[in-house]
Amino acid sequence: MNALSRRGLLKGAGALVVSFSMSRAFAQEGEVAGGAPKEAVPELPGALAQSPFLDSWIRIEADGSIKVFTGKAELGQGVKTAILQVAAEELEVEPRAIEMITADTGQTPNEGYTAGSQSMPNSATAVRNAAAQARALLIGQAAGRWSLDPATLRAENGSVIAPNGETLSYGALVSSTLLHVEAQPQSPLKAPDQLRQIGQSMQRIDIPGKVTGGEAYVQDMRMTGMVHARVVRPPSYGAQLQAVDTAGVDAMPGVVGVVRDGDFLAVVADKEFRAIKAMRMLAKAAQWSESETLPDSSALPDFLRQLPREDGTVASEGTPVPSAHTYEASFTRPYQAHGSIGPSCAVALWEDERMTVWSHTQGVYPDQKAIGEMLELGPDRLRVVHREGSGCYGHNGADDAAADAALIAQRFPGRPVRVQWMREQEHGWEPLGPAMVTQVRAGIDASGQISEWNYELWSNTHSTRPGPAGALLAGRHSAKRFAPEEPELEITKSGNGDRNSVPLYVSPSKQVVWHFLKDMPLRVSALRGLGAYANVFSIESTMDELALLAKTDPVAFRLKHLEDLRAKAVVEEAATRFGWSNEPLPQNTGRGFGFARYKNFAAYCAIALEAEIDPISGRVQVKRVVSAIDSGQAVNPDGIRNQTEGGILQSLSWTLFEAVPFDRTRVTGIDWSTYPILRFSGVPASVEVHVIDRPGEPFLGSGEAAQGPMAGAIANAIRHATGLRLTDLPFSRERVRAALMQAAGTELTQNG
Structure with missing residues (x-):
């Protein structure tokens, strides 16, 4: 034609x-009226x-x-x-x-x-x-x-x-x-x-469905003829199934069958509680071999620094000027869990040689690819449908539960199979947010301007999502033994472990290096914000220390080093709404500030807060938080506030409470007592979010903007209240109390 x-x-x-239609159609064919040169x-x-x-x-x-x-x-x-x-x-x-x-x-x-x-x-x-x-x-x-x-x-x-x-x-x-x-x-x-x-x-x-008890989540799904499955996970990462006697389980009331495929072990029953009882009996009947594969958790930062690494230059620009004062410190972040309120769940149906999986995965097409590889099914025979899950931002156990359900469902054609993880399985087996170590050396010149910025970080990759079948536990544990892909160092605009490692603040030189760790002692993947949480925490802590060296108010110091007008507007809005000042506060109370532009090209977020530190118990209570966010043209301002409030509270939980405990064999933080999170009693009395709308500007996204600034603001409030710079997350009561006691002992020694 x-x-x-x-x-x-x-x-x-x-x-x-x-x-x-014409311009694009003609451009695709290289046709341009009058024989003019083809335009891009x-x-x-x-x-x-x-x-x-x-x-x-x-x-x-x-x-x-x-x-x-x-x-x-x-x-x-x-x-x-x-x-x-x-x-x-x-x-x-x-x-x-x-x-x-x-x-x-x-x-x-x-x-x-x-x-x-x-x-x-x-x-x-x-x-x-x-x-x-x-x-x-x-x-x-x-x-x-x-x-x-x-x-x-x-x-x-x-x-x-x-x-x-x-x-x-x-x-x-x-x-x-x-x-x-x-x-x-x-x-x-x-x-x-x-x-x-x-x-x-x-x-x-x-x-509406969530607050009225409707079918809001994949966990709520009920289908005609549905059976319930439970997986018996290995007791630790490297464990292998040596033997299992299924006779007792097979004889239990309501048991439909036991599935064993290599180290993958599961039981299916007609009712959920029967499946749970059968799972517990099957777990007792299983014999596993284990070995110590994990590092000493008490020396984790040193362990990470000593792992084999590949160095990648994230930024190398400018030339430093002579520094009048220099600040140097190392910061650490532990392994952290997603802590989903509802453990992972999925439903799968194998019917007419086709598989349908309902999952709270964050990537239906990548999951389709991974499960398809595991089961040798092409995309024309495998459909993955998203259904909401009860709580998660990142790569938790959702994809694994989907693979579990699909693998089991193939053994029971025509019957929907529902797989529900247990709490200890979610905490013990989900991919974790990677532990990180950062090192900062920065200086100011005689005029109080930043003179140099040198930053290093040690981190694994922050994404091992499907794609490949080896990203799925069922793929790894099945007899086919799909191996996980070896992670590769990639320096991209969006960032990974290096996300937000380059500060937005003006400096004559910026040197940023990612020491990329291929070895992953614990299973890790994406947790909300990836590396931005730890990197912004480190940067914002350093900015306050440089402001102290410059004898300048920390908000004024930030504004002095920002050229981006929208960044300045967010900082000024948060400070003004908070009522930022240098007026004295009651004893043991401090104010803190944090700012970042997520990924340096997404939403701007600034946070000011007030916190009180109990010198006896070490408890940190954030009393009031005021935030400003600019995420471009605001579509649903209340939705942006929801996201920012949620990010603030999640970061508060990470920063004060969350760290995954483990021994040399396995993760030991498998419930809410061994992996504590923020409780209602720790929620600030007031959280304000002020949305700066930018009509006509591109949408920037809001979901992950608050995590880093909140951590920095908490650390800076503690510094303001106590004079102590805490650099190791989380700031648990025990850690804060120990720092206060050490400082008091040092002061007594010096005075004595």
Whole structure:
């Protein structure tokens, strides 16, 4: 088909179809009118670049019903609601008129993982542009039918309206091929002053089922004929199954069967409690060989520094100037768990030689690939459907539970198999946030300006997600013995363990090195924020120490070293709203400040807080927190506040309580007593989040902006209250009390 006939065909479908379709179609073929040189095709916005057809994102039926698709998963971050608002805005319909379909390999575009605060920049941006182009196509269809200029028409409430009031519904205008066209780089987005949905707080659509006891989570799923499975995990990472006598378990009431595949061991029963009882008996009947494979937890930082490493340069710029004062310190972060309130769960059904898995995975397509490799199933025979799980930001046991269910379900065709992990399995086997060590040496010159910045970090990779079958416990433990992929050092814009290791503050030189550790003594993967939590904690602690050396207020010191105007605005907003000053506080009370721009290109977040330290018990009580966040154009301001409040509290828990204990054989923190988290009594009396809206600016994402600044602010408040710089996370009562006693003893010795 030549260009002229293509043009004629498109013109018959409506005027705006021509304007949206021709340039991209011709550019793809290298055809340019008049023989002019071929121009580069502009990049499509957001995730449209990976899934460019409009009907990958939006479908409108003849009855006017609308479905919007996103490959991102609702994890409690409210993204389902925000993307719904974006779609409704550009389609000119009410949100209730849209059915949202999320993360399903059988229906939605492949957007990889829901991670890195990328749902709004990638998926919401794609949906907004697709919706705007769909609206224009519909207007173009109506213009063609009425022989009117499209500019004289408007869309409203699911219809196109002519100047004389005549209407055509979307359902009457749509055809099976209308939206099966490739998106264009430029979309007719609504102007900021015309927005009705974007920028307004909307109640989250995922909340009602959660607060009314509805079927809100994968843990709540109940299907006809469903059976219940429990996996007997090895007692430790390196343990191997030597023998198991299943006779007693097979004879138990309700037991459907026992599954053994290499070191993978599970039991299936007709009722859940029967499955639990059978699991416990099966665990007693199993004989395992174990060996000591883990390091001495009391010397973990030294162990990490001594591991074989590959060094990667994250930043090397500028030349230092002479320093009048230098600060040097080492900071540590322990292994930390996701601590999901609901242990991992999945349901799988093997029927007609096809597998369907319902999982709270954060990546349905990567999970499809990994489970498919494990079971030797192609994507045409394996569907993974996201269902929310009860609590997680990162790579917890969700993918493993999905693989467990799929492996077991193949043995029981036609019966849905529900796998529910136990608390001790979640804590003992989920991938952990990696332990880290950082080393800072920074200086200021005689004028109080930063003169040099040198930073090193020791860390494993922060992502071992599926993809490969070796990322799954069932894959590793099955007789096929899929090996995990060897991690590789990668220095990227988004960062990994090195995320936020380069400060946003101005310095004449910045030298940042990641000592990448391939050996992973404990199983690790993505935990909210990746390396940003520990890196920002280290940087913000150092900034306060440099401010003290410069004899400058810590907020003023930060502002002095920020060139980014939006960064300054966030710092000033948090400080002003908090009432930041240098006025004396009551004894044992301190104020602290922390700031970062997540990944140095996503949301800006600043936090000011007040904390009280009990000198007898060592307990740190954060009393009041004030935060400011700029995540670009705010779609759902209340949702941004939700995310920031949640990040603040999660970081508070990490910073004061959380560290995974282990011995030379296994993880020993397998319940809430051995792995304590923040309790309600430790929640601040007041947490304020002030959203700085930037109409017309790109979406930046909000979910992981607060973790690092909160840790830095807590550390700085403790420093302000006690004069002590604590560098080892978490700041548990025992650790704070020991530091206070050591300081008191040193002072007595000096005075004596």
